[in-house]
Amino acid sequence: MIHKRWMILAATLILLAACNGENDKPSVEEKEPVVDQTAIEEKAEESEKAAEPKEEKKEQETQEVAVAEPQYRVNTANWSVQPIADAAEKVVLVTIDDAPDKHAMEMAETLKNQDIPAIFFVNGHFLDTDEEKQQLKQLHEMGFAIGNHTNSHPNLKDLTEQQQKEEILQLNETIEGIIGEKPKFFRAPHGANTDFSKQLVQEQKMVLMNWTYGYDWEQQYRDAQSLTDIMVNTEYLNNGANLLMHDREWTSEALPGIIQGLKDKGYGFVDPAAIEGI
Structure with missing residues (x-):
């Protein structure tokens, strides 16, 4: 009878340890953050647009220099x-x-x-x-x-x-x-x-x-x-x-x-x- 009680107690302790271990694991969100690909693409487009006026300005300056030639x-x-x-x-x-x-x-x-x-x-x-x-x-x-x-x-x-x-x-x-x-x-x-x-x-x-x-x-x-x-x-x-x-x-x-x-x-x-x- 005593031996049987010790077996039940040991099984209970093992089960509790397993539960606690699962709680310590990081959630899926923590382990693998979700990447917003659309946001990244939009930022890339904005960066390209921001660079366009500089290119246009360079072209305009080149044209002005050409016009200034006698x-x-x-x-x-x-x-x-x-x-x-x-x-x-x-x-x-x-x-x-x-x-x-x-x-x-x-x-x-x-x-x-x-x-x-x-x-x-x-x-x-x-x-x-x-x-x-x-x-x-x-x-x-x-x-x-x-x-x-x-x-x-x-x-x-x-x-x-x-x-x-x-x-x-x-x-x-x-x-x-x-x-x-x-x-x-x-x-x-x-x-x-x-x-x-x-x-x-x-x-x-x-x-x-x-x-x-x-x-x-x-x-x-x-x-x-x-x-x-x-x-x-x-x-x-x-x-x-x-x-x-x-x-x-x-x-x-x-x-x-x-x-x-x-x-x-x-x-x-x-x-x-x-x-x-x-």
Whole structure:
């Protein structure tokens, strides 16, 4: 009887030990955690998308560098612009002198509406008032290139070297103070350069420019119809022609017809930003 009781007691102890051992084992979740594969894939996609803008930005920067490469250079033989490499040949350059007087903004709107680039050569005596300075700032913000046409529009050949220096550098400072950068181009009034002015312009890393043809200061072309006709049909119109116009009432009126006439003849328009600098 005693022996039988000891056997029952031993069996009970063994059973209790087995139960306690099972309770000590980790659960299935603890031993083998569940992996959310969908969440991992979503995070991977998010990482790829986050990297995409950086790639796009690199491509945009590469394109901007490519656009910044000069496509034209000034030919001092006739002051036209000549293509570099495979740039378009049948083009003209639009320039407006004596700005911003009374019609510069109207002319700028005409050009802007047709996406025509141009250089506005300004004079210091048209930048005396806050309104005139604001007009220059607007021209720059509209995307037009700003050129130096001297402070008071003198004939440089009549001035001393010091006076020439003041005429050019003073206007450079004025323009920079208004738009935040110095002009890239210089055109002497009356096309009258001197050896000194040429040297100074080069030192200032500006592009010396004159013109191929222009007519709006001549008495017989001081109306829109005759000016349009001569600007479009002159024998001097050729590939790369540098067109000189002025901030004048009749020129402003003729400008839409001049642009259309040049387009009808198959001419494109050079962006001044694409002209080779110093």
